[in-house]
Amino acid sequence: MLFSEILRMAFLSLGVNKLRSFLTMSGITIGVFSVIGVMTTVSAMRGSIETGLSFLGVNMFQIGKYPTGMHMSGDARRRIEMRRNITLAQAERYRKLMEDVTEVVCLKVFYRDGAVQATYANRKTEPGLSFGGTNEFFLLANQFSIDAGRNFTAEDVDLARPVAIIGQEVLKKLFPSESPLGKMIKIGGRAYTVVGTFAEKGTSFGQTQDDFVMVPITRFLSDYGAARYTVNIATQAPSQALYNETVDRAITAMRIVRSLKADEENDFELYSNDSLIAAFAKVADAVRAGALVISGIALLAASIGIMNIMLVSVTERTKEIGVRKSIGARRVSILTQFLIEAVVLSLTGGVVGILLGVVAGNGLALWMNASVVFPWDWAAIGLFICTAIGVGAGLYPAMKAAALDPIESLRYE
Amino acid sequence: MIPPVAPADARRRTVRPPGALVIKIEGVTKLYKMGSETIHALRGVNLEIYRNEYLAIMGPSGSGKSTLMNMLGCLDTPTAGRYDFNGKNVAHMVDDELAEIRNREIGFVFQTFNLLPRSDALHNVELPLIYAGIPAHARHEKALAALRNVGLGDRVHHRPNELSGGQRQRVAIARALVNHPSILLADEPTGNLDSKTGEEIMGLFEQLYDQGHTIIVVTHEEDIARHARRIVRLRDGLIESDTTVA
Ligand SMILES: Nc1ncnc2c1ncn2[C@@H]1O[C@H](COP(=O)(O)OP(=O)(O)OP(=O)(O)O)[C@@H](O)[C@H]1O
Ligand SMILES: [Mg+2]
Numbered sequence: 001m002l003f004s005e006i007l008r009m010a011f012l013s014l015g016v017n018k019l020r021s022f023l024t025m026s027g028i029t030i031g032v033f034s035v036i037g038v039m040t041t042v043s044a045m046r047g048s049i050e051t052g053l054s055f056l057g058v059n060m061f062q063i064g065k066y067p068t069g070m071h072m073s074g075d076a077r078r079r080i081e082m083r084r085n086i087t088l089a090q091a092e093r094y095r096k097l098m099e100d101v102t103e104v105v106c107l108k109v110f111y112r113d114g115a116v117q118a119t120y121a122n123r124k125t126e127p128g129l130s131f132g133g134t135n136e137f138f139l140l141a142n143q144f145s146i147d148a149g150r151n152f153t154a155e156d157v158d159l160a161r162p163v164a165i166i167g168q169e170v171l172k173k174l175f176p177s178e179s180p181l182g183k184m185i186k187i188g189g190r191a192y193t194v195v196g197t198f199a200e201k202g203t204s205f206g207q208t209q210d211d212f213v214m215v216p217i218t219r220f221l222s223d224y225g226a227a228r229y230t231v232n233i234a235t236q237a238p239s240q241a242l243y244n245e246t247v248d249r250a251i252t253a254m255r256i257v258r259s260l261k262a263d264e265e266n267d268f269e270l271y272s273n274d275s276l277i278a279a280f281a282k283v284a285d286a287v288r289a290g291a292l293v294i295s296g297i298a299l300l301a302a303s304i305g306i307m308n309i310m311l312v313s314v315t316e317r318t319k320e321i322g323v324r325k326s327i328g329a330r331r332v333s334i335l336t337q338f339l340i341e342a343v344v345l346s347l348t349g350g351v352v353g354i355l356l357g358v359v360a361g362n363g364l365a366l367w368m369n370a371s372v373v374f375p376w377d378w379a380a381i382g383l384f385i386c387t388a389i390g391v392g393a394g395l396y397p398a399m400k401a402a403a404l405d406p407i408e409s410l411r412y413e
Numbered sequence: 414m415i416p417p418v419a420p421a422d423a424r425r426r427t428v429r430p431p432g433a434l435v436i437k438i439e440g441v442t443k444l445y446k447m448g449s450e451t452i453h454a455l456r457g458v459n460l461e462i463y464r465n466e467y468l469a470i471m472g473p474s475g476s477g478k479s480t481l482m483n484m485l486g487c488l489d490t491p492t493a494g495r496y497d498f499n500g501k502n503v504a505h506m507v508d509d510e511l512a513e514i515r516n517r518e519i520g521f522v523f524q525t526f527n528l529l530p531r532s533d534a535l536h537n538v539e540l541p542l543i544y545a546g547i548p549a550h551a552r553h554e555k556a557l558a559a560l561r562n563v564g565l566g567d568r569v570h571h572r573p574n575e576l577s578g579g580q581r582q583r584v585a586i587a588r589a590l591v592n593h594p595s596i597l598l599a600d601e602p603t604g605n606l607d608s609k610t611g612e613e614i615m616g617l618f619e620q621l622y623d624q625g626h627t628i629i630v631v632t633h634e635e636d637i638a639r640h641a642r643r644i645v646r647l648r649d650g651l652i653e654s655d656t657t658v659a
Pocket of ligand 1: 633
């Protein structure tokens with residue numbers, strides 16, 4: 001018997017009970033939708049998150065008091081909070097120690113006492129302004145460039161000059177129609193002269209990266225209290241080849257700066273773009289695992305639904321089975337007919353689920369400024385699983401149908 | 414003893430000389446167990462049927478006509494005894510082997526038509542060809558020819574509920590004949606039809622006989638049996654009489 005014929009018959013029979021078929025299918029659709037939706041979102045976002053997280057420049061790594069591993073609890077967390085701040089003096093000493101390896105060491109701190117605003121004349125920025133102190137290597141370390149004016153100089157930092165470089169968002173708010181250079185802006189009641197503007201960087205995760213102001217780190221710490229800040233240090237290895245060596249040197253230098261004894265653990269964290277991406281991957285994996293569990297449960301329920309409907313269908317169509325057998329249908333023909341019906345049900349549900357999942361996942365991703373992807377691998381896995389569910393749920397009812405006695409089923413009313 | 418029935422229309426009757434032996438059953442019994450009770454539906458039936466015969470099986474209700482017919486049609490197997498179909502012993506064949514014989518060698522017509530309600534006449538007639546693995550184009554042609562042969566060339570796309578009882582039975586007959594079976598079996602084919610339509614169907618059987626088909630009809634109406642050339646009477650699971658009419 002021809003496969004196309006069986007397929008045609010399957011669609012014909014499923015079309016008879018459209019609502020029932022639809023409801024049965026929707027279980028599968030929901031299960032597949034949830035997993036495909038999450039997988040699509042995660043893969044769509046991975047690209048943008050990786051670029052987003054690669055805010056450090058090439059061959060750079062960062063040293064700070066806190067790890068990036070976000071959530072920590074109990075002892076581990078307490079131990080980290082007990083750490084001493086990295087002071088500017090320590091950071092400068094580190095810079096000296098690294099001088100023979102690399103010049104490029106960016107120091108930075110960010111304001112952490114709630115919301116700050118920058119004001120100029122009667123104009124002001126939103127209160128959510130990012131505000132920090134840094135040195136002349138900020139551009140290199142964070143892949144920014146200067147749009148107008150100049151970068152900080154070593155002298156600005158040494159002399160703690162009250163100068164500032166502003167982002168494009170700040171520029172738009174405070175200086176909509178005039179040059180900012182040489183103008184005095186106020187932040188937290190203190191005045192800074194604008195010497196430059198950062199070139200636009202755009203958004204990452206739907207957030208602008210241009211709404212910030214930087215001043216020399218020395219100025220910042222003396223204005224807002226050096227003791228309360230811990231300095232982040234970004235170091236650039238001279239080349240990819242020298243990266244590992246530079247990291248080793250950096251750790252040694254930091255241990256010296258922090259006066260650690262040989263048996264003491266590092267009381268600082270070192271991380272790179274890669275380690276940030278790995279941290280994201282960990283979160284993504286957890287989300288994926290969650291999605292798999294949820295959709296697994298949904299699919300299990302859906303396959304029970306399919307089996308139930310197929311059993312009902314076999315009973316309802318006992319007479320039809322008898323007719324088919326009386327004119328020469330073999331067991332295997334009846335078996336395949338019902339099996340294919342179950343597979344068509346679950347595969348159709350699956351395909352709809354994949355399409356909806358891809359649309360929803362990409363919608364979410366687009367909303368977060370990621371690019372559109374089609375998760376071929378998950379779609380293929382989804383189709384495979386739906387087929388398996390169809391076969392698994394349809395097998396017993398189909399075997400029951402195939403084993404029916406022709407006379408008895410013909411007599412069935 | 415019931416007297417042999419007279420031919421319905423002696424002038425029109427053709428009688429073809431019997432051909433090869435198609436069916437031979439020997440000592441066939443069929444028992445049904447209902448709880449502690451055993452029902453002897455057939456108690457040892459012997460029968461030989463040849464190609465070109467037109468045979469009626471008669472008998473009172475419960476005498477075992479349908480049981481015998483289902484067995485002849487390979488829908489059922491005997492409890493004991495031997496059944497040779499075209500020289501092959503089918504008494505102990507398994508399901509799929511029987512399905513094969515039903516598909517290729519036997520055309521079965523039921524009292525209740527037994528068409529698939531959601532398929533049109535054409536698809537119903539195509540069904541045995543589908544199970545025979547005949548490709549779509551050839552299948553189509555054959556099914557159309559079979560429908561034309563029973564006078565339904567203009568109703569091929571009607572569903573059973575869009576056809577009259579007589580037309581439904583014609584579709585069923587077309588389906589039974591589409592695979593060119595050795596034998597056409599009909600269990601009370603007119604039982605669900607009014608007497609005029611019943612006569613029309615019996616007229617069709619007459620035609621089919623003339624075309625060379627071998628036919629066995631179960632009935633308890635003498636008027637219907639009158640069409641046959643040979644009448645076998647059953648009573649309580651045994652053959653009571655076997656008369657050649659023509
Ligand atoms: N599946 C079955 N289970 C139990 N008993 C059965 C079964 N099929 C038939 N019988 C019994 O076997 C006997 C013969 O039945 P069968 O259907 O062959 O009679 P019939 O001659 O066709 O009668 P009718 O003219 O009413 O159709 C009856 O007594 C019937 O009750
Ligand atoms: Mg009967």
